[in-house]
Amino acid sequence: MHNSFSTLDHLELDGHRYAFHSLRALGRHFDIGRLPYSLKILLENLLRHEDGGMTVGRDHIEALARWNPQAEPETEIAFMxxxxxxxxxxxxxxxVDLAAMRDAVARLGGRPAQINPQIPSELVIDHSIQVDAFARPDALDINGRLEFERNAERYAFLRWGQKAFANFRVVPPNTGIVHQVNLEYLARVVMTRDIDGETWVFPDTVFGTDSHTTMINGIGVLGWGVGGIEAEAAMLGQPSSMLIPQVVGFELTGKLPEGTTATDLVLTVTQMLRQHGVVGKFVEFYGDGLQHLPLADRATIGNMAPEYGATCGIFPIDQEALNYLRLSGRSEAQIALVEAYAKAQGLWHTPDSPHAQYSSTLHLDMSTVQPSLAGPKRPQDRVLLSQMPANSRAAIAQLTASRDQRNGAAVSDFMDEGGASAIANEAHRKGSAQIDINGQPVTLEDGAVVIAAITSCTNTSNPAVMVAAGLLARNAAARGLTRKPWVKTSLAPGSRVVTDYLRRAGLLEPLQQLGFDVVGYGCTTCIGNSGPLPQEVSAGIAAGDLCVSAVLSGNRNFEGRIHAEVKMNYLASPPLVVAYALAGSTNIDLLNAPLGYDRNGQPVYLKELWPSARDVADTIAATLGPDLFKANYADVFKGDERWNSIASPDGELYAWDEASTYIKNPPYFEGMTMAVGHVEDIHDARVLGLFGDSITTDHISPAGSIKKDSPAGRYLMERGVQPADFNSYGSRRGNDAVMVRGTFANIRIKNLMLGGEEGGNTLYFSRDGRTEKLSIFDAAMRYKDDGVPLVVIAGKEYGTGSSRDWAAKGTRLLGVRAVIAESFERIHRSNLVGMGVLPLRFRNGQNAASLGLTGQETYSITGLQDGQAKIARVSARRPDGSRVEFDVDVLLLTPKEVEYARHGGLLHYVLRQLAGKAQG
Known part of the structure; x- marks a missing residue:
């Protein structure tokens, strides 16, 4: 162990002695006090892992300690x-990858046990529950039974992994959402580890294979979402290469006004930060407003860092963090250690703590926040509640333009930031369909809310908004209001603690009276597991070609994500979700129009039902305590009878079942040797897809339902799987044959090579000059047979959304060598590199449109210099023989990423390193 700056120190606490690397000691050499909180954590990480320069050297520590807030990121450091x-x-x-790597390392001369997590690795099963049953007392049981029936193979495989791998624990289904379980139980804030006879203490830091891992930033834990391949490398003890980031300071002052929620705050913050531009940067919150911001509100803000584009959105450790640790049942010894260590390291925050230096700053007076939603298809598109009717009608006009033109209604271009233009409002013709629900005839119209879901880690972790939803439901039920019959309602708490405090407060019953029965403990509607709509509602949508809505308390509302039949999706606080279930339409002005009529026929308005901040606070104080957390997490890894009855194989190596359609040995390592390759120039490539802006990882690799006539659907049916048993793309990510067929298969993706029509199709250009419209998968396989490399071309913000490594894995398996885009989202760019796909960026404000690219060209990309080049040359040959040439930035940002590219991907690099050690 190296200690260039003599920072080794010890902390004495309650009879225990802890070793640590002191930032205060480093302050003898550098002005550490000016550094943002998050960079101090990175700096401690470097001090603890200094090894003489193989991974961390004196120069790395010095570069971070001398951080220049205004400098563009260029210095590479290793983070563990x-x-x-x-x-x-x-x-x-x-x-699956780890199991495949065990097979591969054995073939390369290593030992299977070398593939084993070196750090604590915990998996929470939370994404497989679907909302089949709803608005009935037994919905939870029905959905749980179906979950186990659909996922028996996957769960048996995870049970094998739990036995086969050390340092790997599984939280079984029906417990809660991963980020809420992390916040309420798994997070340590400060960790200890015994090394060479000493107990070391250091900050809790975490990589998560879900982009909303940043929720844990709310309690001062530095962590962010990464792709599975980067997480696997970290599990195997490999450092993660990163550039020293810029840090944006976000000052919060004041406090939220009456009638607003943490959801309104986070939607405001998200919009501000997206407009500011924070992709690839850290965001750090500070200011007098922190003393008015409960830990749960901080976690809500941290949770949505992916939506505002930042790597993290972190808050410091302070008294509020300790209060939450105590509330959530952590031991007094752990709380004392967190406080003592934070104060010893200069990581402790008080209202009078001096502000750090930042690369740039923003300010928000929280007293100016107004009730808001976001949508209809992006989380950063905030809509004031007062503007919702106009926004909804504008979206409907756009989405139904072709329908209304067929009906003789001329709909003009209408959308602007304030909503619909007057012309569009006048021209728009509302669609409708007559349906019968439980013997009740109703009219279903454009804008109808067909899904109202209290769901997602973002809000179900926050007692204030959950209690507010329960109080609003109680007030509505007391007035005799009910949900509209066409609304599919669901309550999916992020943990069982939520159910317990709602029940204790007497709020679970009124929620159930309005149809918000508990449907499961996991990520449901927000991930697209919304389940089928009632048959009558689906038939009405189809008959009227209707444009209907979902309102959910989630963080994602991208096209095609929530439900295939729902084109408009709005993010909202849980109490607003309840309100929209009562109103039944996003076209209604909730501030001025009645939600419904009471038993006496009198109108009932939202302002009459909305609980006061005092009512919410008093309810929380009377019902939420450490006993609920301790009871629910006492046996968190044990599981129920369903989980414990699943049979699973034993052994170091997994016994692959060739007949399985869920778990399959992936092809990444087939034919792999110890020889390292090169980053070679690309010649005569074809375009697999030409896309516009904001192509999300949902577009690239959907998580939702599998269409019967899609390549993945045909594959499953050829193996005897009936459509009713398809499950979802998300649940079949252990089978590469399904997932590669699902790549670019989102029903809403628009390939500009086909004029922007929706669906995962493209144009295939054969060697003999024929052009044929095919699915993207079928075209890719034809090109593979032809020996033709492929590229993808896209606009801004390519790969926004979830940290979905299959969006990169599927791209690689289709034969794509490079993606050329105007800009990339951070995680997806990293994932592409990790799979050996080159991310290339248009330069000088150029894009496909300005260069006249249509996707019919053949492309050569030269000057890559084995990955060392910062700029490469692209030559696109048009069908008429003319050429357009342009430069692109090569986004291999660190020397380590160049190595990954040469090896063919991060996992190949790790495998060769481990096998080389065994052979050496």
């Missing part, structure tokens, strides 16, 4: 998280 957390949609393919 203390632990890894996974959810099952991303966790299953991680464990």
């Amino acid at each position: 998280p203390a632990r890894v957390i996974l959810q099952d949609f991303t966790g299953v393919p991680c464990v």
Whole structure:
């Protein structure tokens, strides 16, 4: 162990002695006090892992200690998280990869046991529950039974992994959402580890295979979402290469006004930060407003860092963090250690703590926050509640333009930031359909809310908004209001603690009276597991070609994500979700129009039902305590009878079942040798897809339902799987054959090569000059047979959304060598590199449109210099023989990423390193 700056120190606490690397000691050499909180954590990480320069050297520590807030990131450092957390949609393919790596390392001369987590790695099964049953007391049981029936193979595989791998624990289904379980139980804030006879203490840091891992930033834990391949490398003890980031300071002052929620605050923050531009940066919150911001509100803000584009959105450790640790049942010894260590390291925050230096700053007076939603298809598109009717009608006009033109209604271009133009409002013709629900005839119209879901880690972790939803439901039920019959309602708490405090407060029953029965403990509607709409509602949508809405308390509302039949999706606080279930339409002005009529026929308005901040606070104080957390997490890894009855194989190596359609040995390592390759120039490539802006990882690798006539659907039916048993793309991520067929298969993706029509199709150009419209998968396989490399071309913000490594894995398996885009979201760019796909960026404000690219060209990309080049040359040959040439930035940002590219991907690099050690 190296200690260039003599920072080794010891902390004495309650008879225990802890070793640590002191930032205060480093302050003898550098002005550490000016550094942001998050960079201090990175700096401690470097001090603890200094090894003479193989991974961390004196120069790395000095570069971070001398951080220039205004400098563009260019210095590479290694970061080693203390632990890894996974959810099952991303966790299953991680464990599949680890199992495949055990096979591969054995073939390369290593030992299977070399593939084993070196740091604590915990997986929470939370993404597989679907909302089949709803608005009935037994919905939880029905959905749980179906979950186990659909996922028996996956769960048996995870049970094998739990036995086969050390440092790997699984939180069984029906417990809660990964980020809420992390916040309420798994997070340590400060960790200890015994090394060479000493107990070391250091900050809790975490990589998560879900982009909303940043929720844990709310309690002062530095962590962010990564792709599964980067998480696997961290699990195997490999450092993560990163550039020293810029840090944006966000000052919060004042406090939220009456009638607003943490959801309104986070939607405001998200919009501000998206407009500011924070992709690839850290965001750090500070200011007098922190003393008015409960820990749960901080976690809500941290949770949505992916939506505002930042790597993290972190808060410091302070008294409020300790209060939450105590509330959530952590031991007094752990709380004392957190406080003592934070104060010893200069990581402790008080209202009078001096502000750090930041690369740039923003300010928000929280007293100016107004009730808001976001949508209809992006989380950063905030809509004031007062503007919702106009926004909804504008979206409907746009989405139904072709329908209304067929009906003789001329709909003009209407959308602007304030909503619909007057012309569009006048021209718009509302669609409708007559349906019968339980013997009741109703009219279903454009804008109808067909899904109202209290769901997602973002808000179900926050007692204030959950209690507010319960109080609003109680007030509404007391007036005799009910949900509209076409609304599919659901309550999916992020942990069982939520159910317990709602029940204790007497609020679970009124929620149930309005149809918000508990449907499961996991990530449901927000991930697309919303389940089928009632048959009558689906038929009405189809008959009227209707544009209907979902309102959910989630963090994601991208196209095609929530439900295939729902084109408008709005994010909202839980109490607003309840309100929209009562109103039944996003076209209604909730501030001025009645939600419904009471038993006496009198109108009932939202302002009459909305609980006061005092009512919410008093309810929380009377019902929420440490006893609920301790009771629910006492046996968190044990599982119920369903989980414990699943049979699973034993052994170091997994016994692959060739007949399985869920778990399959992936092809990444087939034919792999110890020889390292090169980053070679690309010649005569074809375009697999030409896309516009904001192509999300949902577009690239959907998580929702599998269409019967899709390549993945045909594959499953050829193997005897009936459509009713398809499950979802997310649940089948352990099978590469399904997932590669699902790549670019989102029903809403628009390939500009086909004029922007929706669906995962493209144009295939054969060697003999024929052009044919095919699915993207079928075209890719034709090109593979032809020996033709592929590229993808896209606009801004390519790869926004979930940290979905299958969006990169599927891209690689289709034969794509490079993606050329105007800009990339951080995690997806890293994932592409990790799978050996080159991310290339248009330069000088150029894009496909300005260069006249249509996707019919053949492309050569030269000057890559084995990955060392910062700029490469692209030559696109048009069908008429003319050429357009342009430069692109090569986004291999660190020397380590160049190495990954040469090896063919991060996992190949790790495998060769481990096998080389065994051979050496």
